[in-house]
Amino acid sequence: MHAPIREKRLTMRALGHWRDAQGERLFPRLADIDPVRLGDDWHNCLLLRLATPVERSRFLHVGRQLCVAAGAPLEGRCLEECPPQTVLAQAASYVAAVIDRRVPVSIGGTTLHEGVQVLYRSILTPLSEDGTTIDAIFGAANYRVAPASDEGVPP
């Protein structure tokens, strides 16, 4: 169907993985997300089981690159327990938009991460068991420290 292409950007690779898992369907299933195939990118990924209200959604996986150094593991914790002013919080802030639009959404910019100004780029993609109801989110994000005068493109 398509030739394998190695994207240089993490978020694009994550989107490519989602597209591969999607196949001819509208949405991939949670089980279609394969940590082995994602390789090292898995450390920058997140999985979220959606709930109502959306703040009660629970993290199924948070890659170690997105974890806060001194924080407790986030797996099993609610979205509202996500440490504020982190790339993870920023990335998870538009879950509602993904549910609403029913397509992958990519957001980037500058934010604080553990007290440091960083440039980040993130993507969230919808997952569904029955092909209709979006019941989980697969996402990825990466970041780099923003120099004081940096107005460049996020990673």
Added chain:
Amino acid sequence: MIRDQLGRAVTFELRKYVGGRWLLDSVFDDKAYAIEEAKVLKERFKSVPAVCVVAVTEEHGEFRESTVFRQSIVDEEPAIRKTVQTRPETAATPANHGAGTAASKPQRRSAWACYLQIAFGLIVVFAVGILGFAALGLLR
């Protein structure tokens, strides 16, 4: 969400032409990323004949759309490839927010319209011929 020079919220929607209509594929806050992903999508999925990136600007609850990138299988023909693929923003028109709106319909006339036009021409020629023969019959 990014904002343009006038402070308006702008998103970039990647749309793909599938089954005779434009479908929303993904949403970006960055034009370059959206265009890059549009190219990747077009390259990876040969079954997608066309992709485009539409800038959606929100102002006072109203959405304006303008196509900032478009690529189709027609663009890949060597003779046509010279046409600019990354176009400057076209004149914006008010439109409803979302995929498959009138603003995103293909501008080219469909093949069916051409066939109908040819068939209509043939019918006219045939009718004129019949009338000519009838007129000649009456003159005799």
